[in-house]
Amino acid sequence: MTTTDPTAADPSGSAAARPGPVRVRLTVAYDGSAFHGMAANEGVATVAGTLAEALGRVLRHPVTLSVAGRTDKGVHAHGQVVSLDVADPLVDLGALARAVNGICGPEISVRAATIVADDFDARFSATWRAYRYTVLNRPDPDPFLARTAWWVPEPLDLNALRLGCDPLIGSHDFSSFCRRPKGAGPEVTLVRRVLDARWHDLGDGVLRFDIRANAFCHQMVRSIVGLLVDVGRGRRRAGQVAGIRRAGDRAGVPTVAPPHGLCLWEVGYPALGAPTSDPRGPRP
Template identity: 60%
Template sequence: MATPLTLFDEDDMTEAPLLPHVRVRMTVAYDGTRFHGFAVNPGVPTVGGRLTEALERFLRHPIELTCAGRTDKGVHAHGQVVDFVTTEGVDLDGLCRAVNALCGPEVAVREPAIVPMAFSSRFDATSRTYRYTIHNDEVPDPFSVHRAWQVKEPLELDVLRLACDPLIGTHDFTSFCRRPKRSDGTEASLVREVRSARWEVVDDQTLRFWIQASSFCHQMVRSVVGTLVDVGRGKLTAGDIRGILAAEDRRAAGTVAPPEGLTLWHVGYPD
């Protein structure tokens, strides 16, 4: 049974009649080039801020937007997932059209659906898949400058692929993560389960790295890619990856890859 939602009149903020409410889930794609990440940050352009403004304009009431993963500044998404609460009977197709008109083409929503009130796009996710694109050529590509990392030195594909093997499984990824600060002074666990990690050849100048895990810690994918590129350049060996993991020391890994090549591609859920 739907639970009442208290709404307020925008002019005098007096309480309006109680209405049943529902939770809506949507898939979001965005070009993160001009955004300072996803999380709402007053005074700074963010994907979450842009989306919230558009949704509230259509729905005519405040919302609290939850996402599957807070991407950093400059990072893109193809399959980000968000959820929020609104009134029962909302026109989902009209909502998508309105949001896309207000936010497009940099931000676009699709696949709206009513989900159980207990659903959380963040905590119910069982997997997240990221894609990282590299333009491997001495000559820059103007058409991928905001979508790929240009690596001028030739990369050894066979060695890159060998270096993926030690990453798969459950490990402490302290060497590849920025440790989050907690208000209570405790340290968060950086143990993660990587289910797959592989390289794909797109064409003579383009490589893509795909990685899927139950979840990721801050800057984990970019740190892994930066270290793997050092392997491909010959600065490290594929065997060094296991030792870097075991070190549990951020200084043991390579440089963090730039954000423009990274895309949150897909978020998995139980059903």
């Protein structure tokens, strides 16, 4: 990767003349099928571990990544955001992205790279995350959607699916839809603020669920989709969703949608002028 020598303007070439490192933001897409989730985990292939290794090779120094969403095993991303510090302040970001994509592609792709303020953090600066879940609702499976959509052959009532979304909007305790972190005490809150949740009919039996919130807890989206699909099948009623949410009982949502239909679509930050939630809200 080609860079410019930051000491070129200083004939002495002294270390004092070198500017400090810069913080870089990457927008990353990936097919999570072959990875054991986003977070680095020794002994297994993860998105963050693979990406950090590639970045270290290209930049020629170790990197520490902060990630906006800790996606689970098999979950995909279109707009995951990663931040890291790069030692060379004159790094060629285009060359960096191309080099990393050459190592990690096609399963992982750096879609954009920008230099950001030193206090930017991909996780803690985020004010909302948006996920998409795809359901293939027709009698026969489609091998070309098998890695990215949950095949549900039974007919689903789209109106019921949409009615089931209403009780999810707003700030609520989502304990019924979340796996509580191991060892978490009573002070750990599972209150999240859902800003939007809706179903779309894309045609040809393809349904898409979009949900945006200030943050999500573990398995929250997949549990919501599992319950709503049960509503669409007629196993539950849309009017029961509010009561299930208020109960705070994980046993009330036995169906968890499979991971391969889920995609982290976008992450919002105040500096981008995007819609925001309360920045004081809980973190994922």
